[in-house]
Amino acid sequence: MRRFLLPLLLSATASAAPATLTVTGPGTPIAPLAVNGFNTSWQMSVAEAVEPVRSVAPTSLRFPGGNVGDENDLTDKALVYFKGNLGLTGGNTAAIVQTRVFATRPEARNRPEDAAQAAHDAKALGLKVTYWEIGNEPDLYSKNRGDQSWTPERYCQVFRAQRGAILKVDPAAKFAGPAISNLTLPFLEGFVKGCGDVVDLLTWHEYPTDGTATDEAALATAPTVTQHVSIVRDLLRDPERNPLGHTRDVPLGVTEYGLSWRSDRPRHLADQVGALWAAEADLRLAEAGVNVTNYFALIAAGNHGLVDLAGIPRPTLYAFQQLRHFRGTALPVQSSDPALWPHLAEDGRLRTLLVTNTATDTHQITTAMPGYTLIGAKTFTEQTVQDEADFIRLKLGSTLDLPGRSLTRLVYKRLP
Structure with missing residues (x-):
């Protein structure tokens, strides 16, 4: 040394x-998708912000990202739109597609056969999906959606079912999950215990505040992302907590992150402190060997995003323009x-x-x-x-x- x-x-x-x-x-080698990945969705038109989007050189886009995927079907038209946005980024941007798991109505397309149809549609479009992420923040379904049946065990069953359906269409497909909100250990442990042998990218989200902390206290949360990486790695290596997959080397991903989870509050999202924290979180995750990161969000989703709906830059745009050069080792x-x-x-x-x-x-x-x-x-x-x-x-x-x-x-x- x-x-x-x-x-x-x-x-x-x-x-x-x-x-x-x-x-x-x-x-530590910096993984190709470890820096400058973003979330995008139906309301984010890259065509309206091509210059700022290309200026950050997105390594990956996760679609549809967030609760939008819980409330809308993943149709062929949605995938056409997503592929169009990918083509406007100006580079070889990887695609992470979020399947629908939670249903807000009886006819929702959240069944294994619907996931398989999405894989068929992607294949027909020539859309190469790097990871299929099964759902979004299932740990919040029982709390925020009022359905107590959504346990880690039920989510694991859905994960296996959708995975199996997609693999029949694309035998080379890779799968990410559980995409939990923050590091909710009981839910993560339950998922790993039942699905540690079938997940290809173990994912979680980072939202440490609600925008009310002092600037100093908010920035001080940045080192916790590195601590969380160590906690997850310890979980995956533990034969008692991961009986089916503890010998596997599973890559890690943080598929949403931001200083505050309050989309309606600009403080610590659309300001300088939010931008500095986002940069620090991404850099620290890359240094810790995390394989995939996706900031929330690419274009205005409330106060998240690199630019607002009028294309006016936010501090995060400048931050990720700096980070695009952080590569190599x-x-x-x-x-x-x-x-x-x-x-x-x-x-x-x-x-x-x-x-x-x-x-x-x-x-x-x-x-x-x-x-x-x-x-x-x-x-x-x-x-x-x-x-x-x-x-x-x-x-x-x-x-x-x-x-x-x-x-x-x-x-x-x-x-x-």
Whole structure:
């Protein structure tokens, strides 16, 4: 294991002692779908926001995403619409399709044969589905939908039934679930106990607040996503809690995340704090080796989304424009200044250092990195977004000033 120090001056005042970043290697490969995946749905027209959508280079789109999939049938017309949106992203964006599980009316198309029909429709359209995610947040069906029959055991039976039906159409299909709201352990444990042998991507959601916490308390929840990854991995490896699948190496996915679950409240969704948290959550999940992440949402779903319905950018758009460059191998980094949260990725001869300044005042950073030269630095603040301005290009030098509540991207090139 390599260990070296990067000298940094991380302070708001010139008199503060220099601090250091400690980088240890080797790092963790960043999975292709680990950064910059999003949720999309019927009300999100990519055609109305092609430029901002392409600017974040979506790695995957989950459709229809959220409660919309509980309340609407997954028809051939819906899949045509989804395929059209995929084609507008400007890249090879993976498709994650959410089947219907919960029924809001007797004639709802939530049966195994309906899942099989969706697979037939996708095949006929030439829509390659990377994962079929069986339903959405089944742990809330009994609580929010008033149906106490929805236990982990019942959901597992539905998962197996829909999986079996789709496999008859597409023997190579892969399946994700249970897509629970936050890390609801009793429900997750029940699902894993009965379906640990058949799930291909174990998924959950991250919504730590309702938008009423202080900015500082809200940002402080970001490290919990890494803790949750460890909890899930321990569960999957436990032969008592996962008797059918504990020897399998099951990839992990967070198919919805956002700082607040309150779509009707802009605080901590459509503001700078919400954007910084979203970036941190995605980076930390990628560093922890999570295979798939999908921010909620791509385009305005209430106060979620990178842009509003008029196409006006939100801070999250700027954040994910920075994150699209985080690829290759994630190198573990620690900062001696608790206000600055660094993340370092190495991709060939380039290194990308992303630094979140969680403080409200400016902190200073030195740019020295042994064996590398700094070739560019960009940052943004909430004022940048309000002005609909370009990123702030920082003048390169031995030190850089990182504005309060900003996300800065520094790019280094390896010396010959």
